[in-house]
Amino acid sequence: MKQELLELWAGGRILNFLVLFTLLMSLTAFLLATNTELHLLDPEQTVVVALTSALTFGLFIGLAIGAESISGERERATLEPLLLTPSGNRQLVLGKFLAALSPWPAAMALTLPYMAALSQGHQVLGEAVLWGALSGTLLAGAFVALAMMVSIWSNSSRLSLFVCLLVYAASLIPAQLPTEFLASPGGVLITLLDPVESSDQLLSKVLTSGEPLSQAWPYLASPAIALALALGALFGYAAPRLRLTARG
Amino acid sequence: MFQTRDSGADDRTEILHAEGLRKVYGARTALKNLSFSLQAGRVVGFLGPNGAGKTTSIRILTTILQPSSGHFVVDGISSEHPEAIRRRIGVLPEGLGFPRQLTGFRDLTFYGELFGRASAEARAVADQLLDEVGLKARAQSPIGSYSHGMRQRLGIARALVNDPAVVFFDEPTLGLDPRGQRELLGLIQAVARQRHKGVVLSSHLLSEIEGVCDDVVIMNAGEVVAKGSVVDVIGQGGHDDRIAFRVRVPLPALDAARSLIEALPNVQATAPADDASGWLGVQLVPENGSSDPGPRTVNRILETLIAADVPIAGVDSGASRLEDVFLRLTTETIQ
Numbered sequence: 001m002k003q004e005l006l007e008l009w010a011g012g013r014i015l016n017f018l019v020l021f022t023l024l025m026s027l028t029a030f031l032l033a034t035n036t037e038l039h040l041l042d043p044e045q046t047v048v049v050a051l052t053s054a055l056t057f058g059l060f061i062g063l064a065i066g067a068e069s070i071s072g073e074r075e076r077a078t079l080e081p082l083l084l085t086p087s088g089n090r091q092l093v094l095g096k097f098l099a100a101l102s103p104w105p106a107a108m109a110l111t112l113p114y115m116a117a118l119s120q121g122h123q124v125l126g127e128a129v130l131w132g133a134l135s136g137t138l139l140a141g142a143f144v145a146l147a148m149m150v151s152i153w154s155n156s157s158r159l160s161l162f163v164c165l166l167v168y169a170a171s172l173i174p175a176q177l178p179t180e181f182l183a184s185p186g187g188v189l190i191t192l193l194d195p196v197e198s199s200d201q202l203l204s205k206v207l208t209s210g211e212p213l214s215q216a217w218p219y220l221a222s223p224a225i226a227l228a229l230a231l232g233a234l235f236g237y238a239a240p241r242l243r244l245t246a247r248g
Numbered sequence: 249m250f251q252t253r254d255s256g257a258d259d260r261t262e263i264l265h266a267e268g269l270r271k272v273y274g275a276r277t278a279l280k281n282l283s284f285s286l287q288a289g290r291v292v293g294f295l296g297p298n299g300a301g302k303t304t305s306i307r308i309l310t311t312i313l314q315p316s317s318g319h320f321v322v323d324g325i326s327s328e329h330p331e332a333i334r335r336r337i338g339v340l341p342e343g344l345g346f347p348r349q350l351t352g353f354r355d356l357t358f359y360g361e362l363f364g365r366a367s368a369e370a371r372a373v374a375d376q377l378l379d380e381v382g383l384k385a386r387a388q389s390p391i392g393s394y395s396h397g398m399r400q401r402l403g404i405a406r407a408l409v410n411d412p413a414v415v416f417f418d419e420p421t422l423g424l425d426p427r428g429q430r431e432l433l434g435l436i437q438a439v440a441r442q443r444h445k446g447v448v449l450s451s452h453l454l455s456e457i458e459g460v461c462d463d464v465v466i467m468n469a470g471e472v473v474a475k476g477s478v479v480d481v482i483g484q485g486g487h488d489d490r491i492a493f494r495v496r497v498p499l500p501a502l503d504a505a506r507s508l509i510e511a512l513p514n515v516q517a518t519a520p521a522d523d524a525s526g527w528l529g530v531q532l533v534p535e536n537g538s539s540d541p542g543p544r545t546v547n548r549i550l551e552t553l554i555a556a557d558v559p560i561a562g563v564d565s566g567a568s569r570l571e572d573v574f575l576r577l578t579t580e581t582i583q
Contacts, residue, residue: 003350003358011349077345081406083312084341085362086334244312 002230004099008065014103021054021107028053033077043122047115051132051207052200054114055139058107059196061169062140065100067146067164070242071154080244093152093239097144104140108133128207135199138223142195143168144203145230155246171196191219198222199241260326261288263446264309264414268318268435271470278304280471282318286446291437293461294450295480295574301470302450303342306418309448310339318410329370335363338407340400342418342450348392352383352402355391356409363410377405381435396427404435414446415439421456433460451459458570466577473577482570493530493546495553496562502526505558512552514545526561 008014032046041049070093073079082092112129119125147164154160174182174190174197181187182201191197202219205211213220262285269282279301286292294302307313309320311330320327323336346355353374360370378387381401391399400420407415417436421429437460440447451457457464457478464481466474474481497505506518507526514533521527532545553560 006354008348009348011347033459074348077341077343078347079338080312080341081344081359082362084310084339085333085359086331086364087362088331244307 004095005102007039008049008099008102013065014061014106017064017103018106018110020191021057021061022110024057025050025054025111025114029118032118042208043118043120044124046118047122047124047128048203048207050111050115051128051203054107054111054132055136055196055199056172058104058111058136059143061107061137062100062144063105063147063164063168064161065103066097066144067151067160068157069096069100069148070151071157071246072151074085074155074245075157083242083244089242090235090239092240093234097148097234100144100148101140104136108136126208128203131203131206135202135220135223138227139195139199139222142223142226142230143229145234149230149234152238152242175200192222195223195226262286262324263288264320264448266309266318266320269305269308269315269320270317271308271313273353274347275467278470279308279315281470282308282465282467284463284465284472284475286448288413288442288446289444289458290462291440291447292463292465293457294448294465294467295452295453295454295457296467299469300452300467302452302467303418304470305467306339306341306416306448306450310334310337310416318458334415335410338410338412338415338445340403340407340415340417340420342422344399344403345392346391346399346402349390351388352378352391352394352405353387355402356405359406360409365409365479373409374405377408378402381405382431397424397432400424400428400432401435404432404439408439408443412445414448416448416450418450419452420449421451421453429456440551441529454571454574464570466574468577474573478570482571493532493549494562494564495526495530495560496526496564497528497553497558497560499526501558502528504556505553508552508556508558509549512545512548515549527564 028050030039032049042044047117070079071163083089111132115125115128119128146167147160150163151157151160154163171194174187174194177187177190182191191201199222202216204220205216206213264286265282266285269279270277275487282301282305284292294305296302305314308315309322311327311333315327322333325332327333327334350358353371356374356377357367357370360373362366365373375384375387378384381404383398383401383405386394386398391402394402403420404417420436421432424432433456435440436447436449439445449456449461461478463476464474464478465472466481495505495509502520506520509515509518509528509530516531516533518531519529521529530549550560550563
């Protein structure tokens with residue numbers, strides 16, 4: 001894992017993503033602070049918008065790194081020497097998983113000043129950090145695991161990234177659906193099936209509507225189940241089948 | 249070069265034994281019944297044209313691929329225990345890639361740690377190996393700044409970080425200039441002789457195999473067509489009395505040269521090269537029943553051409569004797 005972290009951080013890849021992340025967050029915060037309509041939002045709502053934006057952008061970083069993790073090694077012809085070491089496949093995948101997850105805490109830390117500024121001293125900030133960190137970590141883990149699985153079965157990073165971007169885009173679709181539909185039973189089901197939308201709903205309900213967790217918990221369960229399933233599939237099924245080529 | 253190791257083992261210790269290895273991909277058989285053995289301190293060469301099954305063989309022996317049938321034993325460890333085997337082998341795969349931003353020293357230290365060495369020990373081993381392969385001065389440079397030859401030498405060092413019993417080199421000199429090839433082959437030979445490792449060298453270059461290897465396995469289309477010591481395999485080809493010899497003349501003089509040469513005794517046939525280079529292949533038969541084609545026949549050919557005022561642009565003693573065997577046993581063109 002140390003090697004992976006060194007390659008990703010010292011190689012500048014994660015830093016490039018974080019610079020892009022900061023730019024996007026700056027733009028989001030600027031719009032929230034200056035746009036006439038958005039300016040009418042309460043501090044709680046503003047913080048939630050900033051937080052969901054951070055989740056959306058932050059997930060992309062993990063997804064992109066996870067999608068390249070194995071297929072990229074194949075393309076660079078650096079996978080074979082790793083497979084030739086006595087480290088098991090699971091150990092190899094675990095190191096890459098944790099390294100691909102590492103940008104998320106940094107992204108969350110970079111989000112704090114924006115949320116602090118937008119909260120205007122409101123007490124929602126503490127809760128937002130807690131729930132944002134929790135749901136974001138669950139989602140980031142699930143997306144990195146999913147991306148790595150795709151990468152294990154791809155010989156090219158381009159293909160792997162393409163498939164992952166499709167999944168990412170699909171996960172953002174429910175957010176574009178009308179609010180009335182999302183409130184219907186079908187909408188709730190779709191929300192619960194989509195961990196990203198579910199997470200957004202959780203933040204919205206807990207931070208702006210003040211719903212207790214006893215009511216909002218199904219929206220936390222969705223990303224938690226997604227993470228459990230993705231980790232189970234990655235380490236239980238895909239990792240032992242990691243081969244020099246995707247076709248085995 | 250490498251420090252000489254006291255292996256404490258008998259020179260003739262069998263370090264690798266493969267029996268009936270076979271690999272099938274659907275309807276295609278990539279490897280048929282590969283059996284051979286290797287002793288510590290010796291180099292066995294896998295020789296064959298592209299697609300002969302050399303890389304498949306190495307990937308099976310290095311546990312990257314599972315054989316469809318057959319088994320092998322490395323340093324007493326059965327192929328049923330691939331993780332244990334990986335601890336006892338070193339590999340320089342074909343077309344090996346390196347993380348460009350890491351230094352050679354960091355890369356070797358990382359692999360040392362992956363093989364279970366403590367950090368300090370891994371660093372010491374990395375330092376020593378970089379010195380032995382002649383990269384000490386560039387140890388702290390990023391691998392991205394290394395030449396191809398330097399990367400291959402780093403690959404050799406990486407293959408030795410775990411002090412393996414058997415080291416596999418798959419087409420190690422591909423893309424190297426002649427000096428780089430010679431230096432790398434010297435290192436590979438030193439791995440066997442000075443470190444007392446069993447070495448498997450895969451190549452499609454006859455000169456590499458003939459110059460470096462003690463034993464050879466000639467493969468074609470996934471099949472072993474000859475094996476044994478280099479001397480024995482060349483001996484297997486001794487039944488054919490035809491000997492190759494080439495002479496290069498200007499193209500306008502080619503026909504005249506052919507006529508002159510074919511009229512000489514002990515000349516069986518001539519054949520001009522397809523590429524219009526002016527090379528004329530000459531098949532000789534031994535003189536007076538001797539197995540030696542006789543430099544006298546070659547001398548006579550040259551004397552005849554000189555006497556006829558045919559300019560001689562080049563002379564090639566022809567194929568090496570291993571090449572004779574190889575050409576006879578394989579149907580593919582040597583690249």
